[in-house]
Amino acid sequence: xDSRERLRAHHLRITxxxxxxxxxxxxxxxxxxxxxxxRALPDQADRVxxxxxxxxxxxxxxxxxxxxxxxxxRYASCAATCSSGHHHDVHAHFRCTDCGGIYCxxxxxxxxxxxxxxxxxxDSHLELEGxxxxxx
Amino acid sequence: xDSRERLRAHHLRITxxxxxxxxxxxxxxxxxxxxxxxRALPDQADRVxxxxxxxxxxxxxxxxxxxxxxxxxRYASCAATCSSGHHHDVHAHFRCTDCGGIYCxxxxxxxxxxxxxxxxxxDSHLELEGxxxxxx
DNA sequence: GCGACAATTGCAACACGGTTGCATTAAATT
DNA sequence: AATTTAATGCAACCGTGTTGCAATTGTCGC
Numbered sequence: 001x002d003s004r005e006r007l008r009a010h011h012l013r014i015t016x017x018x019x020x021x022x023x024x025x026x027x028x029x030x031x032x033x034x035x036x037x038x039r040a041l042p043d044q045a046d047r048v049x050x051x052x053x054x055x056x057x058x059x060x061x062x063x064x065x066x067x068x069x070x071x072x073x074r075y076a077s078c079a080a081t082c083s084s085g086h087h088h089d090v091h092a093h094f095r096c097t098d099c100g101g102i103y104c105x106x107x108x109x110x111x112x113x114x115x116x117x118x119x120x121x122x123d124s125h126l127e128l129e130g131x132x133x134x135x136x
Numbered sequence: 137x138d139s140r141e142r143l144r145a146h147h148l149r150i151t152x153x154x155x156x157x158x159x160x161x162x163x164x165x166x167x168x169x170x171x172x173x174x175r176a177l178p179d180q181a182d183r184v185x186x187x188x189x190x191x192x193x194x195x196x197x198x199x200x201x202x203x204x205x206x207x208x209x210r211y212a213s214c215a216a217t218c219s220s221g222h223h224h225d226v227h228a229h230f231r232c233t234d235c236g237g238i239y240c241x242x243x244x245x246x247x248x249x250x251x252x253x254x255x256x257x258x259d260s261h262l263e264l265e266g267x268x269x270x271x272x
Numbered sequence: 273g274c275g276a277c278a279a280t281t282g283c284a285a286c287a288c289g290g291t292t293g294c295a296t297t298a299a300a301t302t
Numbered sequence: 303a304a305t306t307t308a309a310t311g312c313a314a315c316c317g318t319g320t321t322g323c324a325a326t327t328g329t330c331g332c
Contacts, residue, residue, distance in 0.1 A: 013279060013328055034318075046282050051319070053280095071207020071289080072318070094255060103255075111247035111262070118269030119230060119239075125263040126247070133254030149299055149308060170289075182311050187290070189309090207318080208289070 010060040017045040021053050022062065022077070030101035031066050031074035031093075066093050066102055069129070074102050093125070096132035103132060146196040153181040157189050158198065158213070166237035167202050167210035167229070200225040202238055205265070210238050229261070232268035239268060 003022040007014050057063035063075040092108035115121045139158040143150050190211050193199035199211040228244035251257045
């Protein structure tokens with residue numbers, strides 16, 4: 001689906017920056033940080049705007065957020081079935097310790113776990129680390 | 137084991153601050169951030185010192201580091217079998233979205249996963265989210 | 273196409289954790 | 303006790319994340 005259509009479908013106004021960022025995310029194999037986007041689209045927009053664009057994408061269900069190992073947020077485009085407040089990115093993430101890239105591993109499901117008595121489980125994240133196919 | 141003994145066994149010099157921090161970590165049910173330690177031990181030491189103490193603990197195998205959901209590092213005391221460069225904290229972590237506390241769930245093992253061809257897996261982290269027994 | 277309204281953007285500024293360099297202090301070794 | 307080696311405190315810096323506000327721009331009805 002075209003980026004403009006996707007924005008419209010998720011009730012976000014269509015601006016040059018949003019289209020450019022969404023295209024970028026969609027074409028990237030790895031999740032991108034705000035800084036990555038900034039570097040990939042120089043002079044496109046202020047860093048605060050990029051921050052807010054990515055924030056809006058996440059809230060709207062257009063992208064999901066993954067934390068890298070150093071506390072920096074990275075974003076990857078969501079499956080088509082995600083919508084505002086309802087993400088379905090139930091897969092593992094692989095972080096390459098060489099290049100820093102984060103890959104969504106759709107094929108790796110999240111395990112069913114049992115938590116101790118009294119704890120209430122709402123969400124789970126599985127993060128794998130190692131070398132990606134480009135670095136190994 | 138006494139904190140002084142543990143420091144000695146891991147080839148770290150024994151200082152008031154290190155003993156205090158190690159005692160604190162050992163007595164805490166949840167993983168603590170540098171800020172947590174700072175607040176728990178006011179006037180004990182400079183924040184840079186606390187940063188370096190926690191860093192030294194991790195390198196020495198006295199504590200392991202867990203990232204909270206917002207990119208802040210938290211530390212929990214390690215099992216006795218951990219040593220410099222060889223951590224054995226192969227368990228899941230539970231983050232309470234209400235109080236922010238992070239619990240080590242020794243009873244929850246890490247799943248065996250298969251990564252795509254070309255990827256080389258070295259480490260994995262399982263992070264669970266929800267409400268802890270105190271908040272639920 | 274034009275105007276009105278609401279959403280988006282840019283800029284300045286700040287918060288906070290993480291991090292380094294360097295001079296000072298303190299622990300371990302003899 | 304003297305020497306060596308590591309730990310500490312302080313100042314300072316970086317990058318990400320964040321907010322407030324004024325200026326700009328997209329969208330919708332006409």
